[in-house]
Amino acid sequence: MIEVTNIIKxxxxxxxxxxxxxxxxxxxxxxEFTSIMxxxxxxxxxxxxxxxxxxxxxxxxxxxxxxxxxxxxxxELAFVRNREIGFVFQAFNLLPRLTVLxxxxxxMVYAGVPAKERRERAMEALAKVALEDRVKHKPNEISxxxxxxxxxxxxxxxxxxxxxxxxxxxxxxxxSTFEIMKIFxxxxxxxxxxxxxxxxxxxxxxxRRIVRFxxxxxxxxxxxxxxxxx
Amino acid sequence: xxxxESLQIAIExxxxxxxxxxxxxxxxxxxxxSVIAIVSLGEGGQxxxxxxxxxxxxxxxxxxxxxxxxxxxxxxxxxxxEQIKQEVNTIKxxxxxVSERGTAVxxxxxxxxxxxxxxxxxxxxxxxxxxxxxxxxxxEENEGKPVAVIDEDTAKxxxxxxxxxxxxxxxxxxxxxKKVTIVGIRSSAGSFGGVGPNAAISVDxxxxxxxxxxxxxxxxxxxxxxxxxKEDVEEAGDSAVSILESRHxxxxxxxxxxxxxxxxxxxxxxxxxIFTDFIGAVAGISLVxxxxxxxxxxxxxxxxxxxxxxxxxxxxxxxxxIMVQFxxxxxxxxxxxxxxxxxxxxxxxxxxxxxxNVTPVVSPTVVIAAILFSSAxxxxxGIYPAKKAAALDPIEALRYE
Numbered sequence: 001m002i003e004v005t006n007i008i009k010x011x012x013x014x015x016x017x018x019x020x021x022x023x024x025x026x027x028x029x030x031x032e033f034t035s036i037m038x039x040x041x042x043x044x045x046x047x048x049x050x051x052x053x054x055x056x057x058x059x060x061x062x063x064x065x066x067x068x069x070x071x072x073x074x075x076e077l078a079f080v081r082n083r084e085i086g087f088v089f090q091a092f093n094l095l096p097r098l099t100v101l102x103x104x105x106x107x108m109v110y111a112g113v114p115a116k117e118r119r120e121r122a123m124e125a126l127a128k129v130a131l132e133d134r135v136k137h138k139p140n141e142i143s144x145x146x147x148x149x150x151x152x153x154x155x156x157x158x159x160x161x162x163x164x165x166x167x168x169x170x171x172x173x174x175x176s177t178f179e180i181m182k183i184f185x186x187x188x189x190x191x192x193x194x195x196x197x198x199x200x201x202x203x204x205x206x207x208r209r210i211v212r213f214x215x216x217x218x219x220x221x222x223x224x225x226x227x228x229x230x
Numbered sequence: 231x232x233x234x235e236s237l238q239i240a241i242e243x244x245x246x247x248x249x250x251x252x253x254x255x256x257x258x259x260x261x262x263x264s265v266i267a268i269v270s271l272g273e274g275g276q277x278x279x280x281x282x283x284x285x286x287x288x289x290x291x292x293x294x295x296x297x298x299x300x301x302x303x304x305x306x307x308x309x310x311x312e313q314i315k316q317e318v319n320t321i322k323x324x325x326x327x328v329s330e331r332g333t334a335v336x337x338x339x340x341x342x343x344x345x346x347x348x349x350x351x352x353x354x355x356x357x358x359x360x361x362x363x364x365x366x367x368x369x370e371e372n373e374g375k376p377v378a379v380i381d382e383d384t385a386k387x388x389x390x391x392x393x394x395x396x397x398x399x400x401x402x403x404x405x406x407x408k409k410v411t412i413v414g415i416r417s418s419a420g421s422f423g424g425v426g427p428n429a430a431i432s433v434d435x436x437x438x439x440x441x442x443x444x445x446x447x448x449x450x451x452x453x454x455x456x457x458x459x460k461e462d463v464e465e466a467g468d469s470a471v472s473i474l475e476s477r478h479x480x481x482x483x484x485x486x487x488x489x490x491x492x493x494x495x496x497x498x499x500x501x502x503x504i505f506t507d508f509i510g511a512v513a514g515i516s517l518v519x520x521x522x523x524x525x526x527x528x529x530x531x532x533x534x535x536x537x538x539x540x541x542x543x544x545x546x547x548x549x550x551x552i553m554v555q556f557x558x559x560x561x562x563x564x565x566x567x568x569x570x571x572x573x574x575x576x577x578x579x580x581x582x583x584x585x586x587n588v589t590p591v592v593s594p595t596v597v598i599a600a601i602l603f604s605s606a607x608x609x610x611x612g613i614y615p616a617k618k619a620a621a622l623d624p625i626e627a628l629r630y631e
Contacts, residue, residue, distance in 0.1 A: 049625055052544075054624050054625050055625050074549060075548045078546055078547060078548045078549075079548070081544060081546050082545065083546070087544055087545065089544075089628070093537075093540075093541045093544070093628065094541075095538055095541060095542075097242060106545060107545040107546055109235055110542075110545065110546040110547050110548070110551060111546065154545065
């Protein structure tokens, strides 16, 4: 599914070179639910951005679903982000002027899906996160937990191979955190591959595997022993 | 993503920033409306001039002599006129014409006079409307009788009433006038007399009589010719010149020139056209300024919506998608501005036209050009901001606060 080999990512700020990723190797199989953990500055977010094809690496190889995406152009990466990956961000990143339904349908606009089908599929996705009754609302009219559920619906609407979540519960209260994690677990049980960045151990226990980062390197990679199914 | 989709996104974005979008459009509105108003009024003025000239006599050709090249033998004779009339089918009337300045003295007034020595054809050429009496006839012309035709206004000034048939006055070089009898009064319409007490009056007399009044160095330097129709004017003039050149044996010396109102009309229209183009160009500059306004706002919009661009890119928008989105927006703004400007331009040209008595001519060409041009402004000034938006890095854009 996901196989990265020896990924190196450097940032140059003036005279100082900072190596955010120092040769990372990871393999994630289809159907896994993986947490990426580590303190801030450990490189986990950089790693996530590269996995999500939002950022480019300096060297290394990235195979996503059998396709080498290491050296794709900007527009090819946009295509991969659109079809292969569903994103969930900490800050939700919904478009404020669009309704819930329009936000969810947006990835399909860029995928060239006809309007009628977009509506149907967006409704389906919203049903999965139990928000069918909020379709006409604007993002500022719903709660944070609901916003994140909209974002999840948007992430799954194009039927991606992998869902990537960057601190999805970072801005949420406990109750909403439970809701969101339950949705991820449900999706995972239905076969979805989920990769999630988090720094909260309380959240990581809902996943199946934890990969720990420190100083740009993987320090541990282990299965979750006492996994909690919500 | 279809064009319709980008259109929806663009309209949505314009609507969510109504005031700003309107202010941005204002530059385009002012530019387009002033260009349309000026061009419509200019064209209206041109067609008014054309109409006016058509009324006065577009079939008249005046043949003149270049006096710097001409010798005594080159000047016209009465026989020239007859021969032209006989030989050129398209010419109905010919009148040799001399213009002299003098004085007209009646029992109650004394006026400067423009004396035209002409033949009987002249009344037909000028399409005179005789209100009292008659024009002088062939007999009076052949015998050089002291008769004259004046217009109604002149009659009132010289004799106190419009019907002055039978009255007499002294006419001729100042101090050497001869007694002439008024045989006809024509209507004043269509005459370009001056205004005021010192303005010269116009008097028509038989050319043979004019010769007796101005016998020293008397030459006929003009022929006034009337063609059958507007279409024949140019050719009639050329034919007349050709006959004159062979009669006076001076072919190729370019002594005679035929001029008709069409030629003068062209000149007037040319001047009007240059004038219109010039003001139009000045108004066009305001369009460029308006376009820069569009660019300015689009740049602000790109910065303001950096995060939106980042989100769109993160979920799969390509560079082209973003580019098209912003370009569509700037084109729509300019286009709406263009259409509003067009409506205001047409309305204001009608309004101004009422004041200056010109019916504006709104040609479809101008309307289409205005719409095309405003879209072009939108594209031209939208490309840079759109490129800037499209080139944003998704990660950086997402981090933008």
